[in-house]
Amino acid sequence: MLTLFSEVKKLFTYTVRRVFSLIPVLIGMTLVVFAIIHAIPGNPAQVILGQRATAESIATLTKELGLNRPWYIQYADYINALLHGDLGVSLRTRGPINEEIWSYLAATAELTIVAMLIAIIVGVNAGIVSAWFSKSWFDYIAMVLALIGVSLPIFWLGLMEQWVFSIELGWLPTTGRENVRDPVAAITHFYLIDTLLQGRPDQFITVLKHLVLPSLALATIPMAIIARMTRATMLEVMQSDYVRTARAKGLSMFWVVYKHSLKNAVIPVLTIIGLQTGLLLGGAILTETIFGWPGIGRYLYDAIGYRDYPVIQSGILIIAAIFVLINLVVDLLYVFVDPRIKYTK
Amino acid sequence: MEKNPILHIKDLKVSFQTGKKLVPAVDGISFELKDGEILGIVGESGSGKSVTSLAAMGLIPSPPGKIENGEIIFEGKDLKNISEKEWRKIRGNQISMIFQEPMTSLNPLFTIGNQLMEAIRLHTDLSKREAIVRSIELLKLVGIPRAEGILKEHPHQLSGGMRQRVMIAMAMACNPKVLIADEPTTALDVTIQAQILALMKDLNKKTNTTIILITHDLGVVAEICERVIVMYAGQILEQGDVRTILKNPQHPYTKGLLKSVPDLRGKKDRLYSIPGTVPTPGSIHKGCRFAARCTEAFAQCQEETPDLFQMENDGHEVRCFLHTLKKGSGSHVGVPS
Numbered sequence A: 001m002l003t004l005f006s007e008v009k010k011l012f013t014y015t016v017r018r019v020f021s022l023i024p025v026l027i028g029m030t031l032v033v034f035a036i037i038h039a040i041p042g043n044p045a046q047v048i049l050g051q052r053a054t055a056e057s058i059a060t061l062t063k064e065l066g067l068n069r070p071w072y073i074q075y076a077d078y079i080n081a082l083l084h085g086d087l088g089v090s091l092r093t094r095g096p097i098n099e100e101i102w103s104y105l106a107a108t109a110e111l112t113i114v115a116m117l118i119a120i121i122v123g124v125n126a127g128i129v130s131a132w133f134s135k136s137w138f139d140y141i142a143m144v145l146a147l148i149g150v151s152l153p154i155f156w157l158g159l160m161e162q163w164v165f166s167i168e169l170g171w172l173p174t175t176g177r178e179n180v181r182d183p184v185a186a187i188t189h190f191y192l193i194d195t196l197l198q199g200r201p202d203q204f205i206t207v208l209k210h211l212v213l214p215s216l217a218l219a220t221i222p223m224a225i226i227a228r229m230t231r232a233t234m235l236e237v238m239q240s241d242y243v244r245t246a247r248a249k250g251l252s253m254f255w256v257v258y259k260h261s262l263k264n265a266v267i268p269v270l271t272i273i274g275l276q277t278g279l280l281l282g283g284a285i286l287t288e289t290i291f292g293w294p295g296i297g298r299y300l301y302d303a304i305g306y307r308d309y310p311v312i313q314s315g316i317l318i319i320a321a322i323f324v325l326i327n328l329v330v331d332l333l334y335v336f337v338d339p340r341i342k343y344t345k
Numbered sequence B: 001m002e003k004n005p006i007l008h009i010k011d012l013k014v015s016f017q018t019g020k021k022l023v024p025a026v027d028g029i030s031f032e033l034k035d036g037e038i039l040g041i042v043g044e045s046g047s048g049k050s051v052t053s054l055a056a057m058g059l060i061p062s063p064p065g066k067i068e069n070g071e072i073i074f075e076g077k078d079l080k081n082i083s084e085k086e087w088r089k090i091r092g093n094q095i096s097m098i099f100q101e102p103m104t105s106l107n108p109l110f111t112i113g114n115q116l117m118e119a120i121r122l123h124t125d126l127s128k129r130e131a132i133v134r135s136i137e138l139l140k141l142v143g144i145p146r147a148e149g150i151l152k153e154h155p156h157q158l159s160g161g162m163r164q165r166v167m168i169a170m171a172m173a174c175n176p177k178v179l180i181a182d183e184p185t186t187a188l189d190v191t192i193q194a195q196i197l198a199l200m201k202d203l204n205k206k207t208n209t210t211i212i213l214i215t216h217d218l219g220v221v222a223e224i225c226e227r228v229i230v231m232y233a234g235q236i237l238e239q240g241d242v243r244t245i246l247k248n249p250q251h252p253y254t255k256g257l258l259k260s261v262p263d264l265r266g267k268k269d270r271l272y273s274i275p276g277t278v279p280t281p282g283s284i285h286k287g288c289r290f291a292a293r294c295t296e297a298f299a300q301c302q303e304e305t306p307d308l309f310q311m312e313n314d315g316h317e318v319r320c321f322l323h324t325l326k327k328g329s330g331s332h333v334g335v336p337s
């Protein structure tokens, strides 16, 4: 009992310490994002409004953006607003960004999570089977596919998917996230959840169909990388002394692989998952553009077209924050899996 | 007192695929393990001691390894061709093994208790609670203080000596008939070494476990073994009971090994070491495998391979032409030494 309590306490202290260590990173991020608008040469209001803006509108915008005050006051204001959950106002829609952005964020999150789940489930299992039957035909085929997978450009894959499955076969929709004639009434903006909450299995299926192609396109690269990583670490672990010990006890190879090898192989795979989830956000912008997915990538893309600086700022800030958060989660998972880390770090 | 053989290895040949060639690491080993004895196997690094014991556990990594020939007879039954399922009933239950590498032989991610109980619950139908009781009992048996606490710890929290004790406890979990200890003390410091050896001797007496003790060190053999096998380059060069061999070694290699043991006969000379190294498997095609390093080698040694020769003393065998000659010629010329 006592040891359990002290374990939990250690884990808690570690978490708190890791979270605190993020503060300088977060401050740095806000500084960079804040600097974006000030890095624009000349008067930003002029740049934002374009060549033919009147002096009057420029003055109004300058004031609206608070650009006539010293930068540190502006920064303090910005931070203050952020701390109150206020991301500013979109120049294009005139709506508060923190209200608008959520639906885009949820759309991206839904796509990314589904893609990552596919990548992990398929990748890890393919890696295990390949390692178990290493040098078999399954292994060769899986590894050739993985090699192709990592080298495929997402946009090409996306376009091919659309061509084959939507245009030629007509099985799946090309773009969007829902049937526009029967839109999903948003609650959480995660449509898979919302449709279920409202008891609309028909809509759930529609949403799922819309998810298939973009999430597969997005999952391909991480899936291939995870499969290769899992295979390599499994092969290494299966040669290890402790696996031999486990076999010497009389355990079956199946049990040895699933208990003694998999947990050890998970550690490097976790690293890859963390890195890939970060990269997925980048991949999401491409995928969202190809598949007309109303996510944060599209939101940013449109904002850049309109020179909607507050939105650009917020979008970048949020993506960066998510990246940092994912890394934190991965680090905490390490501690959860590997008892050695608690004491050495 | 005649003891029955519990494990009989007959003409065992184990090879490893190296590049395109199949290279023998163990080449025609035969010996009997008598019920209740402690048998020592000595030999320099690479002589095939671990490969022999892995074969007796059915754990030769394959590929690259392959048992090419021979029989492994345990309690009258040949294990060579039994199924993996039958092997699993024997491993950890009837025959157990302690590995050479205590630092890496435990899974770092699971607690000691978890790994210990895994062995117990696999071969017995003890409940979880009973298995915990048995684990604590085992840890106490191998001399681990505060056994209850250790159960919840992870391997990295224990010292090398403690880990090796845990390994021994794990191997003893189901009261195996045969315990193979592959250099259980090489990774440990001298005081811990002595404790572990005392523990093995104790286990042998208390539980009547038959033990194969693999070591580099004839001093260790002198201390606890009854019989000893001297291995070299995948072959047995000399075997017999410990007293005979220590007092009256016949093979030049054994003599060399004995000279390199510090203080065994009360002398305090500078430590002798046999010049040269063990040939890599497959590198010797004809002649005595020890010829390149033997101070007594003569012409025949380069051409022909000597067989094991039965000495007058029961069970004492030597693989050296000096002795076949003696017999072949019928003369009683003293062996030059």
Ligand SMILES: Nc1ncnc2c1ncn2[C@@H]1O[C@H](COP(=O)(O)OP(=O)(O)OP(=O)(O)O)[C@@H](O)[C@H]1O
Pocket (backbone or CB within 6 Å): B016, B017, B025, B043, B044, B045, B046, B047, B048, B049, B050, B051, B052, B061, B064, B065, B100, B216, B280, B281
């Ligand atoms: N997995 C393997 N793959 C290829 N060759 C191997 C393998 N295991 C052992 N061998 C070969 O078998 C020979 C004997 O090895 P073994 O481990 O039995 O020696 P040993 O007597 O136990 O030595 P040590 O005292 O260093 O433990 C080695 O020289 C090596 O070439």
Ligand code: SF4
Pocket (backbone or CB within 6 Å): B251, B252, B253, B288, B289, B290, B291, B292, B294, B295, B296, B297, B298, B301, B306, B319, B320, B321, B322
């Ligand atoms: S056979 Fe010859 S080389 Fe081999 S040990 Fe005897 S004397 Fe030495």
Ligand SMILES: [Mg+2]
Pocket (backbone or CB within 6 Å): B049, B050, B051, B100, B182
């Ligand atoms: Mg060895």
